[in-house]
Amino acid sequence: MSLATEKISLDVEKIRKDFPILKREINGYPLVYFDNAATSQTPQQVIDVIVDYYSNYNANIHRGVHSLSQEATDKYETARRKIQQHFNAANPEEIIFTSGTTHGINLVANGFSALLEAGDEILVSAMEHHSNIVPWQMLCEKTGAVLKVIPMNQEGELIYSSFEELISEKTKVVFLNHVSNALGTINPIKEIIKKAHSVDAAVLIDGAQAAPHIKADVQELDVDFYVVSAHKMCGPTGVGVLYGKKKWLEKLPPYQGGGEMISTVTFEKTTYADLPHKFEAGTPNICGGIAFGAAIDYMNKIGFDKIAAYEKELLDYGTSKLLEIEGMQIYGISRDKTAVISFNIEGLHPYDIGTLVDKMGIAVRTGHHCAQPVMDFYNIPGTIRASFSFYNTKTEIDRFIEAVKKAKAMLS
Structure with a gap:
């Protein structure tokens, strides 16, 4: 066209x-x-969905046998599938509802604290939002991993040759934004992901600024983690999603403990629920998740x-x-x-x-x-x-x- x-x-x-x-x-x-x-x-189409939820079927999800709970659960899980289809995730359980991009990044960074050792290296770009810097600095303090920075040039572009020099067999995680919030630069994430995978490093992409403009295909990108916020995409604040490859989500320990993320609990031992519930402790932002699905529908219709x-x-x-x-x-x-x-x-x-x-x-x-x-x-x-x-x-x-x-x- x-x-x-x-x-x-x-x-x-x-x-x-x-x-x-x-x-x-x-x-x-x-x-x-x-x-x-x-x-x-x-x-207004998304606002109407929010009003409809609180007016007609406000109830907690997954655990209730009554009609309102079942209706809310169906609509919430339908929203998950809409988001899965939008980003072309392989399975709906690879879509974890979060409170937003920052939550998703912290969830992954916390999980890697159990996987990294002193001397391991992680790479970040020079043009990151603080939410994609601070959690990784905290991770380095916990584990002894070393944070290295991919530099940028005066045009506001990452220097890819420097990235190639920095990455090595010691690199365990690479994380950067798809689009810079400060400059608008679209980063060459597909090439970076491919290079990172050549040394078996995992890649997290902050998609918060890209998602309103670019329909990312997570399978085509072969990205390990991709995080977004609904409020950048005509949706409400306080909700977002973390996409994670199933193999990685199964490796990472839960980020929070509580209801919904468990299979069985005794005072001696707790076993965790299957994906995606393993990472969704407590009552979620049910209305927000449903409204996020409506916002995805609205933008895709355009x-x-x-x-x-x-x-x-x-x-x-x-x-x-x-x-x-x-x-x-x-x-x-x-x-x-x-x-x-x-x-x-x-x-x-x-x-x-x-x-x-x-x-x-x-x-x-x-x-x-x-x-x-x-x-x-x-x-x-x-x-x-x-x-x-x-x-x-x-x-x-x-x-x-x-x-x-x-x-x-x-x-x-």
Whole structure:
């Protein structure tokens, strides 16, 4: 399908009507929401599912014999299968519901504390979110494993040749993001996974920033673990999934103890439940899981190819318009990136720009974006980050550009 056809087939104005929040005004201006990399907005179709759950079949799952419990269980497990199919996992038990990406990463890192020894090496990329750095540092402190960093260049791309030099028979785990939250860079994860597997290292990919834009096929990637959050994908906060190859999930010990994750319990010994319940202790976010399935349905109905093509239009348009502003510096200029523009204006603090454009109804993110090592690499305190979604428009970008110009004039 041609890009021209993609442009015609995505009815953005119709899509925007699905999102009640886009009708809001902020400080007397129509809301322009360009903070999608932090949290996407939620369509009415998903909101309705949430309301329906609490209105009509709110009950605990798996253990109840009554009708409400069985209905909730069926819908929750149906959502698991939807997510399995979306990411093309081999089995539904390879999909573990979590509270989000951070939970999934911590679950895996905690499990590897039983598998690593002093002197083992683990590799992380230089452009990670803090949630894909700190759990592994904690793991190194527990086990004596050594953390090594794959460097990046000024364009905001990983230096693959350095990765090839770092990886060795000592490497046990490689973990990196599919897409950088701070820069939008799409990393060459398929090549990295293949290289890591050549030394029998496991690979965890943080897919939080990729999942709203890219339909990852975990079997085609041959990835060992892939983690995402629903709230980046038009779903609710407080829920996400960890995909793990069955062979790895069976090796890892449970992350939490409690109800649901057990098979039998006595005061002498406990045996654990089969996958996926082994990693799902306690009452889960039932409504959140069901709503995540609805959000997956919503985005698939639009089509990820159409979403990617349209968001590329927005990225190119926004980039060209911002570069017309004197003193503009964009960070992350990889040719392969998602619809994220991270920038500064010479002599101005990003927080000041962000505060002023908010007064004009425009929501952007400022700061280090929980990626402080990236900011240290560029020797800056932070950036202004505008992140676009398929419900944004070029007209909104025009408003944003004018707001940035006004803010610049006020601060200069």
